[in-house]
Amino acid sequence: MAKLRHIAIAVPDIEKAARFYETTFGLERVLKTAKRINLSDGTMNLTLMPSDDRVGDPREDFVGLHHLGFVVEDVPGTNRQIEAHGGRPVDMPASPGRDHTSESRYWDPYGVMMDITTKSWIGTK
């Protein structure tokens, strides 16, 4: 079974948003890069991303719950399952040098974006 272990929130200021979740709920900062702050509650990864980093999302400057992430055993097999059940791949812009945990990225049949990986996200179990 796949495990839902990642949720990404797009915000104007990732530092301020991270502080809200750290100070309010005691989430721990496990990784900070130029464009991402990864928080963890020990099991789930909550990532703050800047709202101008669209990563294939047509919504311009979207602020809100941006995408989910599933940890799976077999990425190509999962990709086939997603497509067989009505999901479709996200058309990603080329992004040399970007450090992605995700190995594939899809839209569910309703337009919810999801990352798929075998490697999991930092701070998850």
Add this chain to the structure above:
Amino acid sequence: MATGKLRHIAISVPDKEKAAKFYEDTFGFQRISESRVATRLSDGVMNLTLLQFQTQEDAGDERGKDFVGVHHFGFWVDDIGTSRKEIEAHGGKYHPGPTAHLPENAEHKFRDPNGIVFDISSHGWDGAKR
């Protein structure tokens, strides 16, 4: 500081039955419970809820009943009152949801400083493990 465990993600869809099947068939999620507006799935740890709002009142905010997408997420906390104080002290705001037909766990909704909606629960969500 209060602590919270992120254990609930709610997606609003036009047809919760079809959406639940997608997550069951694709990812092997298990169906735990259902209500008039919600179908609740689990991966053993996380609760994933598919919402199908029937009325504007169900939806409870300006996005309306036809909103499609990730609607809110939720933290499992020890004590609602303590967490509410922490949320408000850090710039979050109480966000009264629908006034009728409340799903069991939806009674304490907030907005973070960016307006993003989350809820807190002291008894968790169906199928979630703390």
